[in-house]
Amino acid sequence: MALKPGDGGSVEISPTGWVAEQAQLYEESGGTKGTTLHGAPCLLLDYVGRRTGAVRRTVLIYGRDGDDYLIVASKGGSDDHPLWYLNLVDQPDVSIRVGTERFPAHAETLSPEEKARVWPHLVEVFPPYADYQKKTERDIPVVRLRHTDR
Template identity: 50%
Template structure:
């Protein structure tokens, strides 16, 4: 099964289950982002990392040397839709840097410990976005 088909199956199971699907025991969220080149909506399942009233999107790609495709889509189109559990809301993605990024990444590691290993596997600093819920 290719990556796109695999992700689509996760998205379908997430929605059918009312947002209760987990990946290796970790809860997920879905983020819908417009494609950077096409403008078409793309849905990505990510580990759910609550961060106050917001959520984090960690562009780890398992420690791969390259950023995930959704990273570029978020930079181009930061207005997103987030689905977590049975809730759906709009948000703006903001790329974190410096101490703010360090704090957020440390928090993400407490929620999903493999992020620490992923960072060790790659020379790139793994980007972290905060998905700031619209009020």
């Protein structure tokens, strides 16, 4: 299923309370409120559930690499990948909202070399990422979101 912005239909927001509240504020304000978390910039990620086919939404901190957006599948340093990441691996076509702009994007997990290059920038954007990586033996994936309408 190709996910396109403005398709309409229902979107399931994260069941995590603070994420749901921030996602709702972000979307209802048209991207003018709820755009940061602990001082770091956030985006809304709409993706397709790999088992249900439902469109889901979460809020994620992002960094930049040129025109692309970078998100970190940290799950706070858990030994398991976040569910949104598993869904992106199966269905990499997503929709994101960054501020007032919403657009389609393609998600791709970075290679170890690419991750090593951008990781210092991501830790600068959100310093706890360094501690999250130390908490787990799992290599925390970094995902590139590339605008597909350009």
